[in-house]
Each structure stands twice: as structure tokens, then as C-alpha cells.
């Protein structure tokens with residue numbers, strides 16, 4: 001007689017009439033393949049845990065975003081936010097599809113250059129730009145977005161010394177009705193700082209003010225805040241036109257569109273609550289189109305969208321290490337990935353699917369990572385089928401920030417694979433090794449040897 | 453170790469405790485175990501039955517059974533006078 005498939009016995013209390021805190025989620029439908037590649041095969045080949053990025057999803061998402069803006073506004077340019085995911089292969093998918101580069105450090109700037117982005121298609125943001133980095137950016141004719149007055153004066157000095165005319169924009173912060181207000185970056189609109197900085201630049205002919213920039217926050221759920229921001233930047237641009245007879249070439253609205261993740265504590269699931277590109281595009285383009293520009297003087301609209309373009313293209317595959325019961329009877333499952341490589345689990349209830357078939361029975365569980373730390377919690381409560389040791393799971397929507405903010409802490413960082421348009425996987429970052437970490441370390445001679 | 457006499461089981465994995473109105477759902481193997489417990493089978497008998505009929509091994513199932521029985525106790529489905537004895 002053929003033996004029956006075994007599944008761990010589970011029993012779960014039914015709370016009739018009461019909405020339980022685990023919600024009514026259907027996330028436990030198994031995901032055995034990612035674009036034609038079996039999760040088991042990917043893990044066998046590249047190890048567990050493993051990040052997987054879909055080139056197809058990136059391209060579809062970027063296309064969707066482009067369509068939303070370009071059908072509403074004549075001149076639109078996306079610039080890939082390097083910090084969101086600066087794996088070179090990922091950046092190059094964006095560049096191949098027409099995106100410029102947006103960087104916030106000398107390191108990212110160099111990365112963009114190495115990837116082949118022409119200097120004049122790199123936007124250089126951020127409060128910390130070293131003098132030698134500014135020199136390079138000036139030489140390359142990059143767009144330098146000024147964050148504070150010290151930077152403005154330094155650029156002025158360098159311009160004189162190098163006898164070049166740097167292209168700059170100023171970063172503007174403002175009240176868009178969203179709290180907390182991000183007022184630590186750039187110059188404030190309401191108190192006149194921004195207009196002052198504009199005047200300082202316009203009154204020297206050494207610097208060319210080409211744009212106005214803002215980035216009003218991240219994971220923004222209110223398109224209306226963008227309408228306010230776009231109106232305020234347009235107002236500054238028109239003020240410049242009026243006073244100095246100069247057309248501002250571009251308005252850069254930064255990033256911040258919410259991705260399809262679910263914020264912790266949110267009642268609605270991300271896919272239901274996050275606005276679409278169309279809603280953001282409608283808010284922004286309507287505000288600019290109605291601001292009062294002469295039609296052929298409409299500024300180029302730049303977008304530095306990060307998470308909303310990459311989050312959904314990223315998956316994390318992982319493996320169950322163990323199951324236990326907590327003292328209060330709750331099931332706890334320990335995974336081989338934790339907050340070290342899934343930083344975003346501090347903010348999101350990431351959707352997690354089993355990677356093998358199960359019956360329809362489920363259990364409520366806490367998912368922990370493998371770190372010896374109490375904060376290493378992936379999901380405080382999740383409903384999953386009875387997973388056992390060595391079963392695999394797929395974590396969804398992890399493409400943004402995890403592969404740049406990950407920590408080399410306790411464990412080595414995993415490999416990253418990109419699945420191309422023909423469903424073929426490519427290794428785009430190797431799994432770390434002890435040697436790759438140790439290669440940066442030096443032990444002074446007197447500490448090299450010891451006896452125990 | 454005995455399941456309370458008045459606990460009702462349905463074929464679809466529905467478990468009902470009429471004394472307090474609590475209801476639970478369990479998967480087919482959980483159902484089978486509860487039935488065997490109700491029939492007064494020992495954990496050893498349950499173990500050999502499951503290992504013979506399902507694709508699992510002694511240690512795996514022993515661990516899972518131990519955990520499952522603990523849950524039944526926690527959920528008040530087990531006779532309390534008969535303190536645990538295998």
C-alpha cells in the first residue's frame with residue numbers, strides 16, 4: 001500500500017463572529033515557481049536564503065509608470081534612485097530602459113559612471129558631497145542638487161577655480177500637509193529660504209540654475225501631497241521666470257510613491273491601499289499644467305521613483321530551520337533569514353508564501369529569523385500551513401532597500417539572482433564568503449599569534 | 453491521556469466542545485489522532501499506526517504528536533483528572 005502524504009497535525013481555535021487579529025488572508029497559497037524556475041532548484045543551485053529579482057517585473061513596472069506620466073505630460077524622465085537597489089545588473093535594467101541615474105554619495109556616483117551612465121545624465125543629490133566629488137561632477141556636467149548654503153558657496157568657489165559653469169538645482173522642502181515634514185534636507189519654501197537661495201544663485205553668473213528639486217517623503221499614500229509640492233515648485237519656477245526672465249529646465253519631484261507592500265498596523269493590504277502610478281501622475285501633472293507655464297516652456301518632469309519601481313520585482317527565498325512553541329502556546333517558526341537581510345520587516349508585514357503544496361489547513365505563527373537577538377522577528381503573526389524543517393518559503397515585495405541596507409551581521413549575505421525575460425536565471429551577486437569579508441581586515445603583527 | 457467524552461467531531465475536521473461552546477478546526481491527520489485518542493488508544497499505538505500509513509518517521513511524528521497533544525491540553529479538550537501518562 002502506498003503511504004499517504006504526511007502533514008503535521010494542527011488544531012486551531014475558531015473565533016466565530018470575531019475578526020481575529022490574523023485577518024482573513026489568503027497568502028498561504030503556495031508559490032512553487034518564480035517565472036518558470038522551481039524555488040527548490042534555485043535554492044539547490046544558489047543556496048538559501050536567496051534573493052531573486054525579476055527583470056520582467058522591473059520592465060513592466062517601469063513601463064506602467066512611464067505610461068502613466070507620458071500620457072499626461074509632454075516631457076518626462078525617470079532617474080533610477082541608486083540607493084533603493086544599486087546592484088549593477090538592476091541599475092542597468094533601468095538604464096537600458098531609458099532611466100538616468102540619481103545618486104546620493106560619491107560611491108553611488110562612481111557606480112553610475114562605471115555602469116556607463118553619461119555624466120550629464122547623473123543627478124547628484126544628498127547633503128554629503130566631498131570637494132573632490134563635486135569637482136568630478138562639475139567636470140562631467142552632472143546635475144548637482146544643492147542641499148545647503150555651505151555647498152552652494154563651495155560650488156561657487158570651485159566654479160571660479162575650474163572656470164566651468166556648474167549645472168545646479170536646489171532641493172526644496174515644504175509643507176505638503178504630510179507629517180512628519182521632511183525639513184532637514186534642502187531649503188524651506190514657506191519661510192523664504194528657497195527663494196533666497198535661488199536669488200543667491202541667480203545673482204552670480206558662475207552657476208547655472210537648471211532645475212528645482214523636492215523629495216517630500218517615502219512610502220507616501222497621498223497623491224494630493226504631490227499636487228501641493230508640484231504647485232509650490234512651479235510657483236518658484238514662475239517666480240524665476242518673472243524676476244530673471246529665465247526658464248527653469250526641469251522640475252524634479254523626487255521619489256516616495258508607496259509600493260504594494262503592507263505597512264505594519266495597516267488594516268488594508270498594500271495592493272488595496274497603495275495609490276497607482278496613474279493617481280500620482282494625475283496629481284503631479286495637473287498641478288504643473290495648471291500652474292501657468294507658457295506651453296512651449298513647460299519644464300521637463302523628472303521622477304526619482306525608487307521603491308515603487310523595484311519592490312515587487314524582488315523575492316526572498318528561504319528555508320525553515322525549526323518549529324517551536326512559545327510559552328503562551330503560539331507556534332514559532334525559525335527561518336534562515338532575518339532582519340539582517342530583510343530590514344524592511346521592521347515596517348512591513350511582508351507577504352510570505354509556502355513554496356510547496358499543502359492541504360488547506362493553516363496555523364497562526366510567529367516567524368523569527370536566525371539571529372541571536374530578540375528583535376529578529378520577520379512576522380509577528382502570520383497564517384501559514386504547517387511548515388516543517390527544510391520546507392521553503394517565498395517572501396514577496398522585497399526588491400527595495402533590502403539589497404542595499406542589508407547588514408553583514410552574524411551571517412554572510414546571500415547571493416542574488418536575476419531572472420531574465422526568457423526566464424533564465426543569472427547570478428548577479430555572489431554569496432559572501434569568509435574570505436571576501438576577511439580580505440578587508442588587518443590584524444597587527446603582535447596580535448597574530450596566541451597560545452590557549 | 454483521554455479526550456473529553458462530550459467533545460464532538462465532524463468528518464470535516466470540525467471539533468466542538470459543548471461545555472463551553474469552543475470550536476476548533478483540525479487537519480485530517482489531527483482528526484485521525486483525536487479519534488484514536490477518543491477510542492482510548494495509547495500514544496504508542498497512534499504512533500505505529502501513523503508511521504505505518506504515512507510518509508513520516510518515528511522521531512518526526514513523535515515530536516509532532518507531543519506538540520499536538522500539548523495543544524489539545526491547552527485548548528481544554530483533554531480529561532483533566534487523568535494527569536498525563538503515556
Ligand SMILES: Cc1ncc(COP(=O)(O)O)c(C=O)c1O
Nearest residue numbers: 081215218255256304305306307
Ligand atoms: C532624494 C531622493 N530621491 C529619491 C528617493 C527614492 O525614494 P522612494 O524609494 O521612496 O521612491 C529617495 C529616498 O529616500 C531620496 O532621498
